[in-house]
Amino acid sequence: MIEVDGATVGEVLDAVAAECPALAPILAAGVSVAVDGQVMTGARREPVKPDSEIFIFQKMKGG
Amino acid sequence: MALDDRKTDGFKYIGTRPNRPDGLDKVTGKARFGADASASGMLHGAIVRSPHAHARILKIDATRALALTGVKAVVTRADFATGLTGEDADLLENVIAGEKALYDGHAIAAVAATSALIARDAAKLVEVTYEPLPHVTDVDAAMQPDAPIIRADAADDSVPEGMHPNVVRYMEFGRGDLEAGFAEADAIVEQTYKTEATHQGYIEPHACLAQLGADGRGELWCCTQGHWFVRRMCTALLGLETSQLRVTPSEIGGGFGGKTTVFIDPIALALSRKASRPVKLVMSRSEVLRATGPTASASMDIKIGMKRDGTITAASGVFRLQGGAFPGAPTAETMQCAFACYEIPAVHEVGYDVIANRPKQAAYRAPGAPMGAFAVESALDELCRELDLDPIEMRLKNASREGTRSSFGPRFPRVGLVETLEAAKAHPHYAAPLGPNQGRGVACGYWMNWGGETSVSLAISEDGTAQVTVGTPDIGGSRASMALMAAEALGIPYENVRCNIADTGSLGINEPTHGSRATYASGLATIESARQAIGKLCERAADKWGIDAEAVIWEDGCAKPSGPNAGEFPPLTIAEIAAEMGSTGGPISGHHEATPNGHGGSFGTHLVDLEVDPETGRTTILRYTVVQDAGKAIHPAYVEGQFQGGAVQGIGWALNEEYIYGQDGRLQNPIFLDYRVPVASDLPMIDTVIVEVPNPGHPYGVRGVGETGITPPLPAVANAVATAAGVRLRHLPMTPPRILAALEQKAGG
Numbered sequence: 001m002i003e004v005d006g007a008t009v010g011e012v013l014d015a016v017a018a019e020c021p022a023l024a025p026i027l028a029a030g031v032s033v034a035v036d037g038q039v040m041t042g043a044r045r046e047p048v049k050p051d052s053e054i055f056i057f058q059k060m061k062g063g
Numbered sequence: 064m065a066l067d068d069r070k071t072d073g074f075k076y077i078g079t080r081p082n083r084p085d086g087l088d089k090v091t092g093k094a095r096f097g098a099d100a101s102a103s104g105m106l107h108g109a110i111v112r113s114p115h116a117h118a119r120i121l122k123i124d125a126t127r128a129l130a131l132t133g134v135k136a137v138v139t140r141a142d143f144a145t146g147l148t149g150e151d152a153d154l155l156e157n158v159i160a161g162e163k164a165l166y167d168g169h170a171i172a173a174v175a176a177t178s179a180l181i182a183r184d185a186a187k188l189v190e191v192t193y194e195p196l197p198h199v200t201d202v203d204a205a206m207q208p209d210a211p212i213i214r215a216d217a218a219d220d221s222v223p224e225g226m227h228p229n230v231v232r233y234m235e236f237g238r239g240d241l242e243a244g245f246a247e248a249d250a251i252v253e254q255t256y257k258t259e260a261t262h263q264g265y266i267e268p269h270a271c272l273a274q275l276g277a278d279g280r281g282e283l284w285c286c287t288q289g290h291w292f293v294r295r296m297c298t299a300l301l302g303l304e305t306s307q308l309r310v311t312p313s314e315i316g317g318g319f320g321g322k323t324t325v326f327i328d329p330i331a332l333a334l335s336r337k338a339s340r341p342v343k344l345v346m347s348r349s350e351v352l353r354a355t356g357p358t359a360s361a362s363m364d365i366k367i368g369m370k371r372d373g374t375i376t377a378a379s380g381v382f383r384l385q386g387g388a389f390p391g392a393p394t395a396e397t398m399q400c401a402f403a404c405y406e407i408p409a410v411h412e413v414g415y416d417v418i419a420n421r422p423k424q425a426a427y428r429a430p431g432a433p434m435g436a437f438a439v440e441s442a443l444d445e446l447c448r449e450l451d452l453d454p455i456e457m458r459l460k461n462a463s464r465e466g467t468r469s470s471f472g473p474r475f476p477r478v479g480l481v482e483t484l485e486a487a488k489a490h491p492h493y494a495a496p497l498g499p500n501q502g503r504g505v506a507c508g509y510w511m512n513w514g515g516e517t518s519v520s521l522a523i524s525e526d527g528t529a530q531v532t533v534g535t536p537d538i539g540g541s542r543a544s545m546a547l548m549a550a551e552a553l554g555i556p557y558e559n560v561r562c563n564i565a566d567t568g569s570l571g572i573n574e575p576t577h578g579s580r581a582t583y584a585s586g587l588a589t590i591e592s593a594r595q596a597i598g599k600l601c602e603r604a605a606d607k608w609g610i611d612a613e614a615v616i617w618e619d620g621c622a623k624p625s626g627p628n629a630g631e632f633p634p635l636t637i638a639e640i641a642a643e644m645g646s647t648g649g650p651i652s653g654h655h656e657a658t659p660n661g662h663g664g665s666f667g668t669h670l671v672d673l674e675v676d677p678e679t680g681r682t683t684i685l686r687y688t689v690v691q692d693a694g695k696a697i698h699p700a701y702v703e704g705q706f707q708g709g710a711v712q713g714i715g716w717a718l719n720e721e722y723i724y725g726q727d728g729r730l731q732n733p734i735f736l737d738y739r740v741p742v743a744s745d746l747p748m749i750d751t752v753i754v755e756v757p758n759p760g761h762p763y764g765v766r767g768v769g770e771t772g773i774t775p776p777l778p779a780v781a782n783a784v785a786t787a788a789g790v791r792l793r794h795l796p797m798t799p800p801r802i803l804a805a806l807e808q809k810a811g812g
Contacts, residue, residue, distance in 0.1 A: 026219075026220075026221075034472065036473075037476050038473075038476065038660060038760075039473065039511060039660070039662075040514070041514070041515070041658065042658035043660055053474075055471070055472040055473050057471070058234070060396060060399075060513065061323075061393065061396070061577070063263075063319055063320025063321075063323070063427050063429060063430050063770055
């Protein structure tokens with residue numbers, strides 16, 4: 001379990017990469033992020049609230 | 064994205080079923096598909112392919128091929144970029160082999176000649192010296208300690224120490240007290256399920272025409288789901304600047320995910336660069352099956368606990384998927400979708416991405432989801448039988464709904480699974496009587512859908528008609544859908560809108576038509592583009608009337624004063640404003656670009672009745688009903704077509720389709736005669752029920768509908784076979800020999 005601060009998705013991802021360097025290349029390769037239930041990508045500027053729930057996934061692909 | 068002007072009812076054009084704009088060209092043969100492209104001085108290409116599943120390439124000698132009259136160029140790996148890393152390196156390795164052939168059909172070299180016949184003859188004259196190596200094609204066998212190592216350095220950091228190098232990625236997630244959950248259960252099913260690799264089976268084989276000069280500038284015409292992806296991949300593999308290659312998509316005869324990547328396009332470009340002539344490459348069906356991107360095969364261990372009343376108490380799954388000789392099997396998607404339909408207090412999932420000596424898998428309609436659904440929905444059916452529960456009531460009791468924490472973490476927004484289950488329960492199909500050797504199956508499925516990079520322009524013409532320019536190739540009727548959404552927003556007839564698919568030189572980047580995103584994302588951008596154009600139309604009217612633009616509203620294709628205080632002016636039609644636009648400020652257009660993230664997932668419930676012949680093991684589908692949430696059906700006929708198409712492909716996966724490899728590691732069934740897809744005479748009319756639970760993330764409530772439909776058929780058919788034949792098959796496809804073997808095993812006690 002790690003705790004990071006950030007006001008946007010991008011800030012949170014950067015903070016996670018700084019805290020866990022092993023995750024940095026995986027995050028850099030592209031991930032999908034869910035903020036409060038909405039799965040999104042290319043969303044580094046999306047704001048997150050102090051109580052937002054964030055999940056990080058492998059970047060999704062569809063057919 | 065803020066959707067400040069959502070509309071979910073009171074539509075004039077949305078929900079109607081007008082003729083498709085591409086229909087006439089397609090039925091009269093005028094539509095131009097990939098193989099229809101031609102150019103002056105054009106050469107024809109042919110590819111030399113590996114006859115080995117796994118072999119070191121010792122030598123390639125093209126002397127005899129080059130000596131053949133008419134041969135203009137031969138390319139090998141040496142003609143492509145060097146120093147690539149990551150996905151680009153894998154892509155190049157798949158497009159044309161480097162040091163090793165990694166599967167039967169792997170491209171080794173290519174020839175360009177003045178005719179297709181000469182090119183094929185020349186390809187046979189390219190002498191390749193191989194050192195055959197041990198191979199493995201089965202996912203479970205590829206993970207065994209004694210399995211041959213396919214690529215020693217393919218695994219990433221996620222793989223635990225001690226695993227075979229063929230395991231290239233490891234995933235794990237879960238929550239809750241699994242042990243307590245299973246202890247609480249009155250019944251537990253714990254079984255292993257397997258699915259085989261299948262192909263998308265698109266009717267049109269891959270085809271392209273490439274022209275690339277020594278100055279690094281080129282053009283490419285090809286059939287693809289996403290030409291910006293093609294541009295990026297080709298330029299990376301050839302060491303070109305991205306903007307110097309212009310890619311134009313043809314009409315497309317199906318893709319289903321399989322045309323979101325490249326196979327022959329970089330080779331055609333390399334041949335063109337070397338020969339200084341345009342080069343056309345068209346795959347045969349055998350090449351398509353051997354060397355494009357089928358789906359992964361899967362082996363899955365599922366454990367589910369259930370109370371006597373049908374409540375699911377705990378679930379776990381181990382998912383092993385092989386995606387060919389490269390990382391990228393859709394294991395994560397399998398895991399996310401497998402248990403997504405249900406609220407489960409304790410769940411744990413483990414996934415392995417495994418490589419084997421098969422072609423690099425590509426996306427196939429809800430990639431990964433059908434396999435997981437087969438395993439989980441089959442296990443749930445087994446529990447329903449053990450506990451004597453109605454399969455729809457059990458699913459309603461556990462169904463995911465708004466606020467449910469999904470098995471993969473996030474809570475669901477407004478979704479429509481319950482509505483599809485209720486509609487299936489109320490459908491006459493569910494109460495219809497069954498005869499001897501007949502059975503009924505029920506299953507649910509989910510796909511999360513996608514937004515993606517999107518750029519759209521809309522221009523008003525001088526006569527008040529409109530043209531919409533999108534970057535998502537029209538595979539399933541998206542031009543009609545875009546025209547309907549533009550017509551609705553502008554308040555003009557559907558026939559007054561024409562939608563075109565732009566080349567890569569005409570718009571910003573667009574992701575492919577994949578992830579069920581085109582109607583959602585390009586549609587959203589079309590509506591926003593129309594709204595931008597409407598703002599300009601209102602400004603022109605305001606200028607003409609001498610009032611503020613804010614005092615003008617747009618209704619039924621006309622600018623009108625917003626009220627008595629704005630002044631009394633007769634409405635100005637779009638045609639009247641457009642006729643004067645050259646002298647009132649110039650062209651009127653709208654443009655929108657975004658990566659919209661409000662795509663809502665789509666759930667579906669399927670019912671199937673079938674009959675199994677106990678003497679032959681043949682299964683006949685008698686009746687099939689698809690119930691799925693579309694959010695809002697823009698063109699219902701196309702939505703129904705997507706539902707039906709998904710069901711048909713899923714039925715094929717369940718009953719007949721599979722990649723069959725021999726002991727030598729070569730594909731045994733690389734033609735449609737032996738790779739058996741369902742045809743019209745195999746099937747009844749697929750009935751459809753469109754459920755509409757509007758997606759809050761789209762101006763008109765659209766959810767993608769293209770992929771969910773292939774997910775439930777695999778388990779629905781298996782569950783019906785279990786009733787009809789009295790045997791549970793946990794390995795797809797359920798071919799007549801497999802069903803007969805199960806019946807014989809049962810009879811033998």
